[in-house]
Amino acid sequence: NAGVTQTPKFQVLKTGQSMTLQCAQDMNHEYMSWYRQDPGMGLRLIHYSVGAGITDQGEVPNGYNVSRSTTEDFPLRLLSAAPSQTSVYFCASSYTGGPAYEQYFGPGTRLTVT
């Protein structure tokens, strides 16, 4: 199993540009989520999905859109990038959205918005 994969690893955007961060998992996990991590801080939840076709907002959803058309993929879209979105983005998945299940994290995408 490849686990959770994320592309790209690094990205530089100009303010106002749009892009999609890709996330895929091959473990047949129902639950997937996106976090961002700013320097010296813990992770903050952006959006999550409990299954294909179902998504919901996390702690910091503004400026980001998600969709979940398949179990495997959970892309994160930035519609109009802003410098405040400079961060490291992590995708995670788990078997289900229950408190007793561990989450598996991808390696991250480091995004810089100038």
Added chain:
Amino acid sequence: DAKTTQPNSMESNEEEPVHLPCNHSTISGTDYIHWYRQLPSQGPEYVIHGLTSNVNNRMASLAIAEDRKSSTLILHRATLRDAAVYYCILSITFGNEKLTFGTGTRLTIIP
């Protein structure tokens, strides 16, 4: 959401046990206690979790106080590869989508 309190940093000698404390005085009866760690330039990695009883796995042990207001992650024999930021997290019962990461404890291992 219930919060956790951890020391900002700790140091330990290589090949010695490490005890990482976490206070969670506002924990509810059904919150699970999770520990994750994050090595430099990597995504977080699951370490262990528990509800009421102490737990052991291949990576670590989790000791939970009887009143559940605190817990301790125990690395039995620290190696240089254990140098990381360790996060103690509480998950509410209807879904772990509410995992809230604090700033964690930065563990330094001294050779």
